[in-house]
Amino acid sequence: MARWLAPRMPGPQHWVLTDRDPALLAEAHDRLPTAARDGSPVTGEVRRVDITTLRAEDLAGHDLVTASALLDVLTAEEVDGLAAACVGAGCAALLTLTVVGQVRIEPAEPRDLPVAAAFDAHQQRVVGGRRLLGPDAATAAEDAFARHGAHVRSRSSPWHLGLDDVDLVVAWLHGWVAAAAAQDPDLARHADAYLARRLEAAEEGRLRVTVGHLDLLAMP
Numbered sequence: 001m002a003r004w005l006a007p008r009m010p011g012p013q014h015w016v017l018t019d020r021d022p023a024l025l026a027e028a029h030d031r032l033p034t035a036a037r038d039g040s041p042v043t044g045e046v047r048r049v050d051i052t053t054l055r056a057e058d059l060a061g062h063d064l065v066t067a068s069a070l071l072d073v074l075t076a077e078e079v080d081g082l083a084a085a086c087v088g089a090g091c092a093a094l095l096t097l098t099v100v101g102q103v104r105i106e107p108a109e110p111r112d113l114p115v116a117a118a119f120d121a122h123q124q125r126v127v128g129g130r131r132l133l134g135p136d137a138a139t140a141a142e143d144a145f146a147r148h149g150a151h152v153r154s155r156s157s158p159w160h161l162g163l164d165d166v167d168l169v170v171a172w173l174h175g176w177v178a179a180a181a182a183q184d185p186d187l188a189r190h191a192d193a194y195l196a197r198r199l200e201a202a203e204e205g206r207l208r209v210t211v212g213h214l215d216l217l218a219m220p
Contacts, residue, residue: 001066001096006033006042015044016062022048052078056088066094071137071216072123075130079137083144086218093145093218097157099123101135102212103176107201111194118180118187125183138214145218152218159211169202169209 002015013036017028025046032044051067052074059065065086071079086093101120105112123134133140138154145152161169173195181191201207 001068002032006036008037010036010038012040013042017044017046018049018051020050054085056085059085059089059091062091064092069097071095071098071141072134073132076133076140079140080144083148087148087150087220090220096215097213098138099135100138100212100214104210106208114187115177115180118184119176122179122183141216150218150220154214154216157213157215161209163205166202169207170199173198
């Protein structure tokens with residue numbers, strides 16, 4: 001998000017990059033842009049933090065909290081806590097690429113639907129006692145931020161993947177089918193053959209994929 005946003009915004013900026021993984025933090029810091037849209041300096045620091053632990057006092061003095069592909073791996077309680085922290089600190093939030101459980105593959109085949117259903121169930125599994133929101137996260141976040149008093153705007157932001165995105169389609173297919181197979185043992189028996197067919201179609205340029213996402217902007 002820093003790489004995308006920093007060059008699009010004017011004025012001096014200081015980014016605080018947070019994650020639980022030190023390797024990802026180091027890579028993110030190395031890729032941080034150095035200049036804003038008007039040439040102003042962009043600086044940054046890294047903090048090894050679990051974002052679900054942030055409270056309003058941690059965000060005091062910050063203007064924006066932003067993350068991508070985050071909300072769907074949180075619980076309802078964690079989303080509510082994030083909303084409370086942002087609103088309590090008077091901090092805007094831009095949270096992008098939340099899955100909404102909408103996948104369309106063209107040309108379609110009958111096994112697409114059970115794979116999609118198993119993937120959605122996997123997104124909502126219980127991990128370490130935490131029930132993830134998965135495709136319910138976007139609605140939960142809209143409700144949470146509004147409940148805490150933010151002005152919320154959301155927009156659909158689907159991926160439209162085709163011939164120019166073969167590498168991304170291949171990577172997405174591997175992850176999508178693997179998650180579905182892990183969730184449904186019966187489906188796993190057919191997963192390899194299904195994946196092989198879909199990969200062949202993708203690599204031959206015959207596959208088109210639309211993956212639904214939602215972007216949310218919450219203003220205090």
